[in-house]
Amino acid sequence: MTDPSLNPILLSIAVVAMFALVWGGVRTFRAGERQKGVLMLVAALVLLGNLLIWSV
Template sequence: MISGAVAYSIAMLACFTLVWGGIWLIAKRRDRKRGILMLVAAVVLLGNVLVWVMPVG
C-alpha cells in the first residue's frame, strides 16, 4: 500500500506536470482547448491534495 506522503508527492508532481504541459500547449498555439483543460485538471488535483492534507478539527 502507498503511504500518504508518497501519494501526495505523486499528486503534486502530476499537478506541476499538468501546469507545465498546459502552458506549453497554450504558448505554442498547438491545442488551446486541451491546454486549458490541463490547467483545470491541475487546479482540481491541487484542491484534492489540499483537502487530503487539511488537519481535521
Template sequence: MLAANILLSLAMFAVFALIAGGIYLWRKQDDSQKGLLMIAAAIVILANVLIWTV
C-alpha cells in the same frame, strides 16, 4: 500513513507536470483548449491535495 504521503507527493508532481504541459500547449495556437484543460485538471488535483492535508 507513509503510503498517503507518497501518494500526495506523486499528486503534487502530477500538478507541476500538468501545469508545465498546459502552459506549453496553451502557448501553441492550435492546442490551446487542451492546454487549458490540463491546467484545469491540475487545479482539481491541487484542490484534492489541499483537502486531504487539512
C-alpha cells in the same frame, strides 16, 4: 483504505503530477492548442483542490 504510511508518497506523486499538468498546459496553450492547454490547467486546479483536502 490505503495504508497511512503511503500518504506522504501519494501526496508527493500528486504534487509532481500537478506541476507536470501546469507545465504541459502552459506549453500546449502557447503551442496554439488552447482548448487542450486550458483543460490541462483546469485538471491541475482540480488536483490542487484534492491535495488541499487530503492534506487537512
